[in-house]
Amino acid sequence: xxxxxxxxxxxxxxxxxxxxxxxxxxxxxxxxxxxxxxxxxxxxxxxxxxxxxxxxxxxxxxxxxxxxxxxxxxxxxxxxxxxxxxxxxxxxxxxxxxxxxxxxxxxxxxxxxxxxxxxxxxxxxxxxxxxxxxxxxxxxxxxxxxxxxxxxxxxxxxxxxxxxxxxxxxxxxxxxxxxxxxxxxxxxxxxxxxxxxxxxxxxxxxxxxxxxxxxxxxxxxxxxxxxxxxxxxx
Amino acid sequence: xxxxxxxxxxxxxxxxxxxxxxxxxxxxxxxxxxxxxxxxxxxxxxxxxxxxxxxxxxxxxxxxxxxxxxxxxxxxxxxxxxxxxxxxxxxxxxxxxxxxxxxxxxxxxxxxxxxxxxxxxxxxxxxxxxxxxxxxxxxxxxxxxxxxxxxxxxxxxxxxxxxxxxxxxxxxxxxxxxxxxxxxxxxxxxxxxxxxxxxxxxxxxxxxxxxxxxxxxxxxxxxxxxxxxxxxxxxxxx
Numbered sequence: 001x002x003x004x005x006x007x008x009x010x011x012x013x014x015x016x017x018x019x020x021x022x023x024x025x026x027x028x029x030x031x032x033x034x035x036x037x038x039x040x041x042x043x044x045x046x047x048x049x050x051x052x053x054x055x056x057x058x059x060x061x062x063x064x065x066x067x068x069x070x071x072x073x074x075x076x077x078x079x080x081x082x083x084x085x086x087x088x089x090x091x092x093x094x095x096x097x098x099x100x101x102x103x104x105x106x107x108x109x110x111x112x113x114x115x116x117x118x119x120x121x122x123x124x125x126x127x128x129x130x131x132x133x134x135x136x137x138x139x140x141x142x143x144x145x146x147x148x149x150x151x152x153x154x155x156x157x158x159x160x161x162x163x164x165x166x167x168x169x170x171x172x173x174x175x176x177x178x179x180x181x182x183x184x185x186x187x188x189x190x191x192x193x194x195x196x197x198x199x200x201x202x203x204x205x206x207x208x209x210x211x212x213x214x215x216x217x218x219x220x221x222x223x224x225x226x227x228x229x230x231x232x233x234x
Numbered sequence: 235x236x237x238x239x240x241x242x243x244x245x246x247x248x249x250x251x252x253x254x255x256x257x258x259x260x261x262x263x264x265x266x267x268x269x270x271x272x273x274x275x276x277x278x279x280x281x282x283x284x285x286x287x288x289x290x291x292x293x294x295x296x297x298x299x300x301x302x303x304x305x306x307x308x309x310x311x312x313x314x315x316x317x318x319x320x321x322x323x324x325x326x327x328x329x330x331x332x333x334x335x336x337x338x339x340x341x342x343x344x345x346x347x348x349x350x351x352x353x354x355x356x357x358x359x360x361x362x363x364x365x366x367x368x369x370x371x372x373x374x375x376x377x378x379x380x381x382x383x384x385x386x387x388x389x390x391x392x393x394x395x396x397x398x399x400x401x402x403x404x405x406x407x408x409x410x411x412x413x414x415x416x417x418x419x420x421x422x423x424x425x426x427x428x429x430x431x432x433x434x435x436x437x438x439x440x441x442x443x444x445x446x447x448x449x450x451x452x453x454x455x456x457x458x459x460x461x462x463x464x465x466x467x468x469x470x471x472x
Contacts, residue, residue, distance in 0.1 A: 129284050130319035134333035134385060135309035144332065148323045
């Protein structure tokens with residue numbers, strides 16, 4: 001126990017260690033943030049194409065979207081990361097962070113697309129029919145009727161996906177990137193520190209803090225969106 | 235007002251409508267009867283193309299509506315659904331005013347004034363800011379009916395408007411439809427309410443296996459049915 005505390009003190013009193021953890025943490029956040037952004041934008045597009053009313057000119061895009069989602073969800077994230085690093089972006093000098101962001105972003109897009117698709121499909125068909133019967137154009141029906149109801153169903157699952165991406169970015173250490181996970185391992189194996197316990201638990205706390213903060217925000221948003229439910233009134 | 239020629243509708247290999255010819259005149263109140271699965275709801279839903287006909291022609295007045303953009307035409311054809319289909323994320327007021335305002339049929343103030351008038355008329359003015367989830371089935375359906383009326387349609391289609399209601403609210407909803415009928419509204423209604431059919435209908439249309447097999451005035455239909463199929467049907471439901 002005494003040794004644990006002495007290591008703890010050592011970690012927090014060595015600027016070099018703090019610096020490593022902090023930089024690792026920032027890299028983790030950076031990759032996660034942009035990956036989530038790409039995942040959300042691309043995922044939304046895929047979901048919209050997927051749920052659009054079938055028509056001749058959408059047949060090919062719809063097919064491509066299905067294939068994309070199937071491949072991404074059917075292969076390991078770590079393998080996708082390797083393919084991005086060692087096959088697609090195996091270009092000398094190409095910024096690693098961009099490759100990592102794209103790898104996680106493209107991966108997250110497939111899951112986000114499924115979440116959004118599920119949310120849209122969970123809105124009762126009668127809601128769309130009511131809009132059609134009133135003579136509203138499909139775009140208006142989507143914007144004013146379907147999307148607001150779908151969002152309520154989507155937010156909790158989307159929150160999960162955000163959390164998953166943040167934690168999953170830890171595997172960039174497998175391609176040698178210095179993220180929070182890698183920083184913890186690096187410090188732990190350092191000559192002075194020579195203990196994994198303290199840096200790893202410290203890194204865990206960093207992840208936990210971010211995830212906790214995001215869960216908290218999601219809960220708040222959910223509550224706000226539940227205005228039109230009976231549940232909110234009782 | 236509406237004429238339908240050789241309307242057919244397939245769901246995959248399932249032939250739901252097998253050639254329907256039908257005319258609806260101004261001011262008529264047509265009751266569509268038939269066993270479940272006979273295609274009567276599908277028939278109604280094809281008229282405003284919520285369900286896309288497989289083949290056939292539908293005219294509203296003199297306009298062929300099966301070959302063009304239907305959105306504008308739907309404004310003239312009101313529809314009331316079995317499950318009410320009030321927009322869950324909008325208040326009662328917004329449910330009533332959304333379409334007329336977005337489609338620029340009236341200004342927001344005009345729409346709200348009209349909506350309040352109609353709500354007062356059905357005794358639900360106090361629900362103006364309520365969300366649909368807090369209304370009873372009967373209340374929802376009456377709001378759905380005045381939502382259709384907001385558009386000042388030429389004809390109102392009712393797809394089993396009381397089938398999802400408890401017995402107590404069925405009366406309220408039927409009374410409102412009855413009132414609209416008395417005011418001269420052209421109405422087509424798919425229902426299982428035989429008494430209502432006799433009372434309000436000016437014509438009964440009986441559909442079985444995707445075809446109209448008998449039609450006539452309520453007296454002809456209920457008291458002197460011609461086909462064995464209708465005789466059998468009436469024996470079971472009356």
